[in-house]
Amino acid sequence: MLNRAITTALIGIGTAQFLKVPLHYSETGNWDWKNLFSSGGMPSSHSSAVTSLTTFVALKKGVPSIDFGVSSIFSLIVMYDAMGIRWQAGETAIAVNDMYEQLEQLADNHPGFYYKKREKELKEKLGHMPIEVAGGAVLGITIGMLSYFIERINKSNNN
Numbered sequence: 001m002l003n004r005a006i007t008t009a010l011i012g013i014g015t016a017q018f019l020k021v022p023l024h025y026s027e028t029g030n031w032d033w034k035n036l037f038s039s040g041g042m043p044s045s046h047s048s049a050v051t052s053l054t055t056f057v058a059l060k061k062g063v064p065s066i067d068f069g070v071s072s073i074f075s076l077i078v079m080y081d082a083m084g085i086r087w088q089a090g091e092t093a094i095a096v097n098d099m100y101e102q103l104e105q106l107a108d109n110h111p112g113f114y115y116k117k118r119e120k121e122l123k124e125k126l127g128h129m130p131i132e133v134a135g136g137a138v139l140g141i142t143i144g145m146l147s148y149f150i151e152r153i154n155k156s157n158n159n
Contacts, residue, residue: 047078047128
């Protein structure tokens with residue numbers, strides 16, 4: 001049997017990834033099943049994973065525990081990274097892709113200018129806006145609490 005904390009975090013990831021599909025549909029009117037496996041978007045699966053884990057650990061081991069301290073710092077780093085570094089990398093990819101598009105147009109308009117078209121654009125959807133991270137965190141807290149209370153109910157039924 002898997003470790004309950006790991007299972008809780010994996011459920012956090014899976015639930016967030018699944019929710020991206022109907023949330024994208026409500027925003028655009030398009031069912032895009034690729035969102036099941038994509039990074040970025042609402043809610044953040046990274047935030048959901050780490051906050052579900054941290055919530056479960058807090059309820060199981062207590063807030064004063066070392067386990068909760070380690071999990072909390074891990075969560076903060078992951079969520080900061082999702083909004084900061086990964087978001088900036090996505091913004092950079094947008095700028096680079098735009099630049100390549102402009103170079104392609106320039107080459108088409110100037111016969112002496114050579115430009116070899118890139119086969120694939122850089123991935124632009126890498127990070128998250130703060131609301132997406134917050135959405136993932138709320139989802140993760142809910143999943144962590146549910147996991148803890150389900151475990152307690154199962155234990156009391158087995159006794």
